[in-house]
Amino acid sequence: STADALVTSASIDLNKPARIVFARDTRPSGPPLVAALSRALSAMGAEVTDYGILTTPQLHYMVRCLNTQGTPEAYGEPTKAGYYQKLATAFHRLVKGSAASNISGPIHVDCANGVGAPRLAELADSFAAMSSPLQFDILKTEIDSPALLNSECGADYVKTRQDGPKGIALTPGERYASFDGDADRIVFYYADPQDRTFRLLDGDKIAGLAAMYFAELCKAADIELNIGVVQTAYANGSSTSYLRNTLQLPVSCVCTGVKHLHHEAERYDIGVYFEANGHGTVLFSQQALKAFKTTEAHSPAHASALEKLQALADLINQTVGDAMSDLLFVEAILANKQWPLERWDQDYTDLPSRLVRVLVEDRSAFRTTMADTQLVAPAGLQEKIDAEIAKFSAGRAFVRPSGTEDVVRVYAEAATRSECDTLAWKVAGLVFDLAGGKGERPSEFL
Incomplete structure (x- = not known):
C-alpha cells in the first residue's frame, strides 16, 4: 500500500509511539474538527496533546520545544505560560534603563477579530505582572462573531486599502499595528503629524529595520557573521536598494511562499525574511547563537551589544512568522534607537x-x-x-x-x-x- 511504501522509504520505526500535538483557532468549525481528529488519533493509538486555542505561531513554538527537549538546542517550555514568559523576559532584557523610558504610550493593536486577541491579552497580562513600560491597547477583539474575522480590519485589509481598520481613528503621534486573523502577520502604521495622512510600515520596512539593527549590534559586539535578507519579487524596489546600497547587505530574491523564504534564510548566520504582507521572522545559525554566548566582552558597550543579541535570539520566534513576537522585537528596536514610527519610515521612501x-x-x-x-x-x-x-x-x-x-x-x-x-x-x-x-x-x- 501507499502507507507501507512511505514507512519503508522514510525508515519509520512503527514500534515508536506517535506523538501528535494540535490546537485550533476561534472559528466555530474548530470544535467539530478537533473532535473528529481526536477520535481518529485515538483509534490509531497516538499520544495526543490538545493545546486548545492558540495562534498558528504558538503551535509551531510548542512543536519546536517538544522536539528539542533535553538537547543542546532546547527551545523553551512547551506551554502557553512558557511562551509568554520567554517573550516577556527577553523583551525586558532588551528594554531597560534609558531604553525603557523611550516607550511612550500604548501600542494600539488591531487583532482582526481573530485568535490573536485573547492570546495577546494573556501576553499583556504577563507584561503587566512585570511592571513593563510597554502597554497594549487591544482592538478588534470580537471573536464570538465569525463574520467579523478579518472584516474591514487586519493586516491584509490595512495594507491593501492603505488605511486604518474601519472605526479606528488614527491619532498623530500614536503607534498602531494590525495582525491578520491567525496572528502570523503584522504591519505597522501611523498618521502623519503634518497632514494626518495614513503611513504604512509593511514587511519590507520590518526587514530593513531588523537587518539594520543586527548589523549595528554585530559591529558593536565585534562579531563577524553573514547577515542577509530574503525577499520575493513583491518587495518594493526601494527596500531592496536600501538593503543593498545603504546597509551593504546581500539580498536574495526567491519565489513567493514562506517555505522558499525560510529555506533561503537558513543559508545565512542571521537570515532576515519578510514578505511585503508582513509575514516573516529572523533565523540564527548555530554558529551565530554560539558567538552571542561565548564571545568575551571587552567593554561595557561590547557587553551590552552581546546581551541584546542574546535577548533578540530568545525574543524572535524562529519557527515561523509570529505577529506577537514581531510586534515585540520592533518595539524593542525602536525603544533602543529612540525612534518614533516617523523616523523609522524615513529610512527610504517606497516607490509607488x-x-x-x-x-x-x-x-x-x-x-x-x-x-x-x-x-x-x-x-x-x-x-x-x-x-x-x-x-x-x-x-x-x-x-x-x-x-x-x-x-x-x-x-x-x-x-x-x-x-x-x-x-x-x-x-x-x-x-x-x-x-x-x-x-x-x-x-x-x-
Whole structure:
C-alpha cells in the first residue's frame, strides 16, 4: 500500500509511539474538527496533546520545544505560560534603563477579530505582572462573531486599502499595528503629524529595520557573521536598494511562499525574511547563537551589544512568522534607537506600486522563471512587457499566475504614481489581449 511504501522509504520505526500535538483557532468549525481528529488519533493509538486555542505561531513554538527537549538546542517550555514568559523576559532584557523610558504610550493593536486577541491579552497580562513600560491597547477583539474575522480590519485589509481598520481613528503621534486573523502577520502604521495622512510600515520596512539593527549590534559586539535578507519579487524596489546600497547587505530574491523564504534564510548566520504582507521572522545559525554566548566582552558597550543579541535570539520566534513576537522585537528596536514610527519610515521612501488582477481562461499557460519575475510562457509576452517597462523611470513589472484560480496578478512599480498606474494597466492589457483574457475587457486596461 501507499502507507507501507512511505514507512519503508522514510525508515519509520512503527514500534515508536506517535506523538501528535494540535490546537485550533476561534472559528466555530474548530470544535467539530478537533473532535473528529481526536477520535481518529485515538483509534490509531497516538499520544495526543490538545493545546486548545492558540495562534498558528504558538503551535509551531510548542512543536519546536517538544522536539528539542533535553538537547543542546532546547527551545523553551512547551506551554502557553512558557511562551509568554520567554517573550516577556527577553523583551525586558532588551528594554531597560534609558531604553525603557523611550516607550511612550500604548501600542494600539488591531487583532482582526481573530485568535490573536485573547492570546495577546494573556501576553499583556504577563507584561503587566512585570511592571513593563510597554502597554497594549487591544482592538478588534470580537471573536464570538465569525463574520467579523478579518472584516474591514487586519493586516491584509490595512495594507491593501492603505488605511486604518474601519472605526479606528488614527491619532498623530500614536503607534498602531494590525495582525491578520491567525496572528502570523503584522504591519505597522501611523498618521502623519503634518497632514494626518495614513503611513504604512509593511514587511519590507520590518526587514530593513531588523537587518539594520543586527548589523549595528554585530559591529558593536565585534562579531563577524553573514547577515542577509530574503525577499520575493513583491518587495518594493526601494527596500531592496536600501538593503543593498545603504546597509551593504546581500539580498536574495526567491519565489513567493514562506517555505522558499525560510529555506533561503537558513543559508545565512542571521537570515532576515519578510514578505511585503508582513509575514516573516529572523533565523540564527548555530554558529551565530554560539558567538552571542561565548564571545568575551571587552567593554561595557561590547557587553551590552552581546546581551541584546542574546535577548533578540530568545525574543524572535524562529519557527515561523509570529505577529506577537514581531510586534515585540520592533518595539524593542525602536525603544533602543529612540525612534518614533516617523523616523523609522524615513529610512527610504517606497516607490509607488500597484497590483492588478487579470481573469484568464487558463492560468497554466503562464510559466515563470527567475523567482517569478520573468515569463517563459506564453511565448513572446515577456518581450512586450519589457518594452513597456523601458518607457518608465524606475519601472518594474512582472506577471505571476495564481496557484488556486484562473487569475494572473500583475505587479508594477515606477517613479511616480501616474507612471506606475499607467505601466500596470498597460501590462494588464497585454496579458488580457495576448494571453487569453476572460470576460469583458476592463475599461482601465490600456
